[in-house]
Amino acid sequence: MNIGEIARRAGVSRSTVSYALSGKRPVSEETRRKIQRVVDELGYRPSASARALANGRTSTLGLVFPPAGNHYTGMQLDFIGSVVEAAAAYDYDVLLSPSGVDSDRSFQRLLGERRVDGAILMEIRLEDDRVDHLSALAFPSVAIGRTARPEGAWWVGLDHTALVERCVHHLADLGHRRIAFVNRPEQLLRTGYESAHRGLEGFTKAAAERGLTVRTYCCGDDADSGQTCVERILHDDPATTALVTLNEAALGGLYRGLARAGRHVPRDFSVTGVVAGRWAETVTPQLTAADVPAAEMGRLAVDLLVERLDHPDAPPRHHLLTPPISLRASTGPAGARPDTDTGTDTAR
Amino acid sequence: MNIGEIARRAGVSRSTVSYALSGKRPVSEETRRKIQRVVDELGYRPSASARALANGRTSTLGLVFPPAGNHYTGMQLDFIGSVVEAAAAYDYDVLLSPSGVDSDRSFQRLLGERRVDGAILMEIRLEDDRVDHLSALAFPSVAIGRTARPEGAWWVGLDHTALVERCVHHLADLGHRRIAFVNRPEQLLRTGYESAHRGLEGFTKAAAERGLTVRTYCCGDDADSGQTCVERILHDDPATTALVTLNEAALGGLYRGLARAGRHVPRDFSVTGVVAGRWAETVTPQLTAADVPAAEMGRLAVDLLVERLDHPDAPPRHHLLTPPISLRASTGPAGARPDTDTGTDTAR
């Protein structure tokens, strides 16, 4: 079942078999066919380990995703799926690595033991040890997300700042003056998670530009937290008429909280944000949102990484995406119900 | 950076370095420390490819998941995440393979090129080529799901039949007499997808036992399809008062369809089914459902596979799980609103 066996049966040398299969040197049509027949008969396939050892390439990409214990969001699934598919199109396999903090065990495995030719990093933080580490090593990698100083790096990212700004402007245009921002969990914000930071930045900036009264909240990645968060928002400022969120996992809970408080979406309360399209369509009314093009981002990341692998000294490239806001049904003009009705919640 | 380099610097032979690091033969404390110092200084890590070639084990598990183009569900994400985590605990990496149909390219890569020591299969069909193929090859694998004849195989599965039966009984106990079943997409049912079949079987059986009037539907894996499906259900039999579903991606759409038709959950209409707990808690009212313990299943699958790898001729084992129904808020007694009100939908 190894190349020697094939060579013996075909009556040629091992190197000839190798050349016949790889085509890296001409082989006469006759011996090529002879070899091919033996290969087909035995169903021979060259061992990936041996090949990797010999030519130093594993044909495998590493996909580094967030630390264990975190909730996984739907977006992450879309990244994973699209990365795997895109990689397969280039004849690469994908090795999953549950790495979070820098220099942890499985991260070491990928690089130190040379299991992968390149890596794609998810869940980027503004100051990211992993990115620094990889770039110091000049190890081919592409980040899905963008650090504080992304110059000279390879990445594909979403312009969360601009997207959230647009959401705020959209709401302001509709007449909303008191808006809340529902961010990802505080722990993520504290550790410098990119989208949480840039989203917040965009929110603050746009709110200032429009002179809005705003509050910002962190919210756990689950429905219950979303519900609690809405309770806090309406308690802190019952006159709030809209919110912007990045937290797709909490979305259902946000809606529930609003319903419980007797706020009808979009009549008395508008909701918008940046979430995957699939989630935006799951809630009722469907969410007006900038749809995260996760599948496209995964594909682009693989494209970049493969390019970087094929041309080791190509200049750094990146893609910054700014998908448009999809108008659905969760936002509407402010003041359909007068602002005066703010004393107590109408429902328990 | 290879073992020869370490040996040279430590002034010993390559084999001694190998033994010192693996501990497979005793090495004097002194030389061991000498070697360890050099290793630490240079940050040496043995090449995975070379090791794999030498000892025939890749320390990698394959995770075979559904064909491209499918929507991925939240459940699948939970499987992937828990498998990766559990594998890491055993010092295995996980290689993702987007294989669907049998003997397709990437499936061949995993096995033919010996990239993995064992495989975990997801999205099992009752007659599954991949399972047959692997068991014919005696290749170590564990299925998440159970074929029509699972005897002698390694798997971890959910007793969809029993779970859906329980859902039906739960509804029947509440007085519901006309119940619909919302299955996964027709294409999955047609190709023999396990959960769709067994779920349907359990539904039919329990409905017969309780003498219920039922209809069964297939529904696409997205919110819009869910909404459309509810419209069909209420059109086909406006007296329907409850539904059971396996389709978590459609859940939001089902709720929307009911709301649009003016049916309040759970006052005029009960909903239940088998979905991941996270999803059940996202909708409002929260879904009374048998929560799919996806994370546990992934972990168990890895446990089984590792056991099988460590003891090549251990007898086949499996786990059939039957999680309890979590009572939440989406089911209630039938007839809170009289059955007579069935002429036309009250809302558009």
Add this chain to the structure above:
DNA sequence: CACTTCACGCGAACCGGTTCGACAACCGAT
């Protein structure tokens, strides 16, 4: 003091491919 025993370390072979340099056979051109 010679004789086993044991702990330790070494060299060589091997895993299964790839790749380089050499060489033989054949071609047409001088």
Add this chain to the structure above:
DNA sequence: ATCGGTTGTCGAACCGGTTCGCGTGAAGTG
């Protein structure tokens, strides 16, 4: 007949580990 250039094939070295068998020096024993 000789020479230069192809074309097709082979042998050997190499990738970076693991593992087996053997040799050696020190310790233990009668």
